[in-house]
Amino acid sequence: MTSSIDNSVLKVLEEKAKRAIEIACSIGEIVGYVSRTSPSLIDEEGGYVVFDVDPVIYFQNFQSLMQASSYLGVVDIKTLNLVSLRVVSVERRDILAELDLPDMYLPLPHTEISGLLTKTRIKAKPLLAYDFETNRVLTANFVIEPQSPVVLLKQPEIIQKVMGLPEEGVFLGYATVGDTPIFGGNAYLYAPLRAFYQHVLVVGTTGSGKTTLLKNIIASITSGFKLQNNNVSIIVLDPNKDYVSITLKPLWYVLGEQSEDVVLAKKTVNSIQSTRGLVIVLPITKNVVEEYIEKTETWAKILKMISEDYVHSILGPITRRFKWSYEISKVEVVEEPTPRGKLRLVKTKIALNYGDFIDEFEYYIVPYALRFRDFKPREFISLNPYFTRQAKDALHRLLQTLVEKNAHVETIYDLYEALKEARFRLEEKQRKGIILDPNREYIIELVRDLAIHKSTLENIIRQVGALLDTGLFDVYIKGQGEDKYLHEPPLEHILEKHFEFFHGYPVVVDLEYLQTHSYADPEKTISIVAFRVLNRVFDWKLIQSKMRLETQPVLIFIDEAHRFFPSRSGVEEYIEHVSSMIDRIARLGRARKLGLIFSTHSPRDVHDIILQLTNTKIVLRTDKSHLGYLDLPQEYRDFITRASDRVAIVKSHVLRLGYSVFKTPPPLVGHYDLSAI
Numbered sequence: 001m002t003s004s005i006d007n008s009v010l011k012v013l014e015e016k017a018k019r020a021i022e023i024a025c026s027i028g029e030i031v032g033y034v035s036r037t038s039p040s041l042i043d044e045e046g047g048y049v050v051f052d053v054d055p056v057i058y059f060q061n062f063q064s065l066m067q068a069s070s071y072l073g074v075v076d077i078k079t080l081n082l083v084s085l086r087v088v089s090v091e092r093r094d095i096l097a098e099l100d101l102p103d104m105y106l107p108l109p110h111t112e113i114s115g116l117l118t119k120t121r122i123k124a125k126p127l128l129a130y131d132f133e134t135n136r137v138l139t140a141n142f143v144i145e146p147q148s149p150v151v152l153l154k155q156p157e158i159i160q161k162v163m164g165l166p167e168e169g170v171f172l173g174y175a176t177v178g179d180t181p182i183f184g185g186n187a188y189l190y191a192p193l194r195a196f197y198q199h200v201l202v203v204g205t206t207g208s209g210k211t212t213l214l215k216n217i218i219a220s221i222t223s224g225f226k227l228q229n230n231n232v233s234i235i236v237l238d239p240n241k242d243y244v245s246i247t248l249k250p251l252w253y254v255l256g257e258q259s260e261d262v263v264l265a266k267k268t269v270n271s272i273q274s275t276r277g278l279v280i281v282l283p284i285t286k287n288v289v290e291e292y293i294e295k296t297e298t299w300a301k302i303l304k305m306i307s308e309d310y311v312h313s314i315l316g317p318i319t320r321r322f323k324w325s326y327e328i329s330k331v332e333v334v335e336e337p338t339p340r341g342k343l344r345l346v347k348t349k350i351a352l353n354y355g356d357f358i359d360e361f362e363y364y365i366v367p368y369a370l371r372f373r374d375f376k377p378r379e380f381i382s383l384n385p386y387f388t389r390q391a392k393d394a395l396h397r398l399l400q401t402l403v404e405k406n407a408h409v410e411t412i413y414d415l416y417e418a419l420k421e422a423r424f425r426l427e428e429k430q431r432k433g434i435i436l437d438p439n440r441e442y443i444i445e446l447v448r449d450l451a452i453h454k455s456t457l458e459n460i461i462r463q464v465g466a467l468l469d470t471g472l473f474d475v476y477i478k479g480q481g482e483d484k485y486l487h488e489p490p491l492e493h494i495l496e497k498h499f500e501f502f503h504g505y506p507v508v509v510d511l512e513y514l515q516t517h518s519y520a521d522p523e524k525t526i527s528i529v530a531f532r533v534l535n536r537v538f539d540w541k542l543i544q545s546k547m548r549l550e551t552q553p554v555l556i557f558i559d560e561a562h563r564f565f566p567s568r569s570g571v572e573e574y575i576e577h578v579s580s581m582i583d584r585i586a587r588l589g590r591a592r593k594l595g596l597i598f599s600t601h602s603p604r605d606v607h608d609i610i611l612q613l614t615n616t617k618i619v620l621r622t623d624k625s626h627l628g629y630l631d632l633p634q635e636y637r638d639f640i641t642r643a644s645d646r647v648a649i650v651k652s653h654v655l656r657l658g659y660s661v662f663k664t665p666p667p668l669v670g671h672y673d674l675s676a677i
Helices: 003-028 055-060 094-099 154-162 191-195 210-225 251-255 260-268 284-292 299-322 379-380 387-403 412-426 440-449 454-469 489-498 512-514 522-546 573-593 608-614 626-629 632-643
Strands: 030-033 039-043 046-053 069-075 083-089 120-131 136-139 149-153 169-177 188-191 199-202 233-238 277-283 325-338 341-353 357-369 507-510 552-559 594-600 615-617 645-652 661-664
Touching: 003 030, 003 069, 003 149, 003 594, 030 055, 030 069, 039 169, 046 055, 046 233, 083 154, 120 154, 120 594, 149 154, 191 594, 199 210, 210 233, 210 552, 210 594, 233 512, 251 260, 251 325, 277 299, 277 512, 277 661, 284 299, 299 325, 299 357, 379 387, 379 626, 387 440, 412 440, 412 454, 440 626, 489 522, 507 522, 512 522, 512 626, 522 552, 522 594, 573 594, 573 608, 594 632, 632 645, 632 661
Parallel strands: 199 594, 199 615, 233 507, 233 552, 277 357, 277 507, 552 594
Antiparallel strands: 030 046, 030 149, 039 046, 046 120, 069 083, 069 149, 083 120, 120 136, 169 188, 169 661, 325 341, 341 357, 615 645, 645 661
């Protein structure tokens, strides 16, 4: 009876062993079998298996087998589950070590290559188990049977499952061991869109590959690669003009470069490509318009000339550097009425000749300026976070009274001059013979009636002056009546028509152009526009949600986030304003599919609230002193301080194992440093 049972068990095991080998051969290459002489083990702290690799197989596949932390698979004979393995140790011994001879019997040191033809002993830790029948992935909390075949995996779909990697989402790159992509670059690393709604922080030193990674993420989303929802709006706050060239082809593609990195890029370049256009929000200051206002008669021609010169400023340096050529084939000025005001933009079509081929793309250039009369009191005050608390209260009461009394203050310049005159009156330095506009006189009376303290008035004047110095307010552009000044473009309308009219092109806010054409402090100036855009998008999401209207996901990329959200600025009011704003947007944005992606070179330089609110952190090569802010496990800390360019550790709750190392390929879109060129 016992013998019959034994034979039955043996027959089942023989069939399963045969089936395990068939499965292993179908998904990769068998490199060994779990040892018969060393135990496989599982306990409360985990388990391990030991297996030997034939020398011929080892030397053919040593790049995948020689590194600690590399990954393999094993088909367990008993369950026929595929279990992922992480290599813990690799032991190589010369044949003389195998003979275990005493030192006195060893010959004098000399090279004997045949002594290397010994088996390699590998110890590995089981991670996750994939059940082929149920298509489920579970923790590998069972012992692996001896003689189970160990396999070098090659099928991307199987690799994704057994590694616990998301099978769809935004493409980040290729899973690696150290700097080397595993499984021949067939382990793709995706981040599900939901991770972006819970916000992402990208950290890395200059030159480590932050901008390349962000551009590849943008290209992945706009291409719809491995995404079920293709309608995702992207907004980029770009302080360095890094993103306006993403419509171009990547340089390695044009020059026909050949390298291991380019091979990686070619694996996805057909699925992830340069966007066919951009919506460029271009801040137009008084300084910009003054260069054109005498050259032409109408606002439309002014905007047309500004847009053409802007395109030349982007493409001219690049094409001259590489001896390419381009032509602006069409320029069209568009004015469209919307429920939130007029939308003016300039559509430009461009043909770029790379020498061997011609590519076409388009820019929708949206002029951006602000008009004082369009702002409610609280909106206007929130533009500048440097107002003191007392100044905010006093200015709000003053502006609200003006609204209630229908006092007409046409421009920010009128307000500023009236406030300055009020200061003179408070100091009893009234200048005789000067007659102000009645509305200005009313402001002076209000300052006195509201008992605004001298120091508070000084702060109001200083900070209103800072807004005025940006050059963004009340930009005269040869219009009549309501069209006398440029209006703030209705960003809400752009988002609502993003896929119908703007083809889903990324929206890039060119803050570098603003810095170049404004007299004000660059950091203050770009922050004013950045905060305004953030708040407008958030308020639109909030209003649509209250009306129970569905809106598409919106992802906002904030490059050099430390410039907008510093850890310290010397002004308490600024830090308080910034932290409360980002906390409100980030926390409420999660439920409304509004995601923030921050990029910075040092986590110490950004406000703590960003570290707290970003559930996914991507760390490229960084300084050792920064690691304490990022809470990386010890085994990753030494590695990331010396990692190659574009290699990163991602820490996220969306990953089954919590962490993954990956390498993003060379830029999949145009990546040209305009400042360097």
